[in-house]
Amino acid sequence: MSRRTETLGRLRMLPLHAERLSVGRLPRALFRKLRGRAREVRFFHRVDDPESLLILEGLVRLRVHVPLSIELIVVPEPSADFDPEPARSMARKRRDAHELSIRHGLEPLPETIEAPPPARVRMIQATLLAAEAKEERLVLASELGRALFRDDGERIAEAARDLPPLSSLDLRLTLEANYKRLRSDGFYEGACFSSESERFIGVESLGDFEARVRGIDEPERSPARHRRPGPFVRQRVVFLGSLERASDAMGFLALHPHRDSLELHAELIRPFRFEGMRVPEERLERDRREAFEFARRAGLRFGPFHEQNELGMARAHALFALGRDQGNAVDLLATIYRAIWLEARDFSSEGDLMRVASDAALGEEIAREAVARSGEPGLMPPLATERLEELELPEGPVFCGQGFAYSGLDRFPLLMARLSRTS
Structure with a gap:
């Protein structure tokens, strides 16, 4: 069984498992x-x-x-x-x-x-x-x-x-x-x-x-109330997240539809496991479960997803770093997140990478450059501790602006309330 098949199979079991519990x-x-x-x-x-x-x-x-x-x-x-x-x-x-x-x-x-x-x-x-x-x-x-x-x-x-x-x-x-x-x-x-x-x-x-x-x-x-936010006054909101975490993807994709009402900026970071810290599989599984439950409450789609290998992740980072200067970095990140966590695209495959670049309206030259230069230090995002230390926040989808900084999907309702209060 391939890694992709195994991942897709595990994802398909999520709603079925929940249904069995409710019947029981x-x-x-x-x-x-x-x-x-x-x-x-x-x-x-x-x-x-x-x-x-x-x-x-x-x-x-x-x-x-x-x-x-x-x-x-x-x-x-x-x-x-x-x-x-x-x-x-x-x-x-x-x-x-x-x-x-x-x-x-x-x-x-x-x-x-x-x-x-x-x-x-x-x-x-x-x-x-x-x-x-x-x-x-x-x-x-x-x-x-x-x-x-x-x-x-x-x-x-x-x-x-x-x-x-x-x-x-x-x-x-x-x-x-x-x-x-x-x-x-x-x-x-x-x-x-x-x-x-x-x-x-x-x-x-x-x-x-x-x-x-x-x-x-x-x-x-109810946390589901964040589906009906009030009108926002245009203000700067910075998102910090990693491509490797499902919760970061869902947090960003939940905020992305409001980008026209906000001055939304996006930055990538590399999670703690890239700094030599051991992250148990149970914690990664909990992150995926949290993302699944959040998506269900928010009316978002989650899965099928593909767990990228080291080469695929390096190419995804390179595509974002090279493509953000060509247009809208916020929409580009949304396209990459969807490709990984909603469409099961494998960035180690040049064919999948080319399709994602096309979806993001990037030229073929950018995609080929991402393949050739993947892994270069200048195209990799900073480590989590380098960016989060100044905010005194743990890992998780981070949303910060003037007078606030939230970390984690469980703080998304607070973020929506904060943005609505300023209107």
């Missing part, structure tokens, strides 16, 4: 309703992650409409092989927490949140694990999380005195066991939950979960 859930959901039982939710909570706190409070609020039995499982930071830039990942979450809390109709978090002291984080972890009652743990997690992010060390110490925490050894062993549970559920970091064989990651997934459990088409805070 029906008997359990009907049985639960007939018995009048609450829907079970397994929530993996990272106490120093403000997004995890917002998920918790969103789930608790949802119990007004739907009976939920929430099991809160305290987990530590993700393993180093999954997140090579943990400091940037958490800085991103702290920076966006205030906007996210307002967007989801929750009590606003502080506009500025500093990295919390590790000792306070451990104290909250131990206190929550010592709370045996399920409801008590939920209340404490919300109260102590709010105290942590407003720098209220006294409230955290008071809770530790009222409820003696676990020992350091018990804390470490329990967190390790909880992280194994998280991985066995198919997750890699906190701020996520599962319910009836479905997995939900990040605060933006609350909208999908609410729509599912309440049986409504689209709640007010």
Whole structure:
């Protein structure tokens, strides 16, 4: 089986797999309703992650409409092989927490949140694990999380005195066991939950979960709302992304239709794996899954795609570098993204490369020059760390402009809201 056939086969299974899951859930959901039982939710909570706190409070609020039995499982930071830039990942979450809390109709978090002291984080972890009652743990997690992010060390110490925490050894062993549970559920970091064989990651997934459990088409805070942005005032928006990541492609293709309303600029970067950092296959698979789900919600097509080899990627980079000076770099990048992630074009094939160049209205000479000069340092984009370090952002589709910088598909609704607010 060729690499292309294997890739296409795996992609075709995505919607079929999702359909099988939904059919398999029906008997359990009907049985639960007939018995009048609450829907079970397994929530993996990272106490120093403000997004995890917002998920918790969103789930608790949802119990007004739907009976939920929430099991809160305290987990530590993700393993180093999954997140090579943990400091940037958490800085991103702290920076966006205030906007996210307002967007989801929750009590606003502080506009500025500093990295919390590790000792306070451990104290909250131990206190929550010592709370045996399920409801008590939920209340404490919300109260102590709010105290942590407003720098209220006294409230955290008071809770530790009222409820003696676990020992350091018990804390470490329990967190390790909880992280194994998280991985066995198919997750890699906190701020996520599962319910009836479905997995939900990040605060933006609350909208999908609410729509599912309440049986409504689209709640007010659904991520699907970014399909109906308001009119934009023309302003500069810079996109930073790589050709190798499906999520970068979907983020750019979702913004591309609004290019006439914005001053949109596009820059390519090379992802961390080109800097010698090991990126697990599970993380790449999660990126593709996230791109697939985003495309489904946004009404975009995703697949069939072709995973480019080193030669194909070098030629794609060369085509972009040489072609952007000949015309519209934004439309050229959209054409290349579609070729890789929607049309399964193989850039190591000169025939496919010529067809992509033709689709982008580039001359045959540009395509042949891309073949001849592929791999030249001057035609390769900068490494991710070189561009993202100044923005203090992790990998992901990055959108930045005057007064804002967002990273990740899960921040696309914030971007749309920001661009609409300026109109």
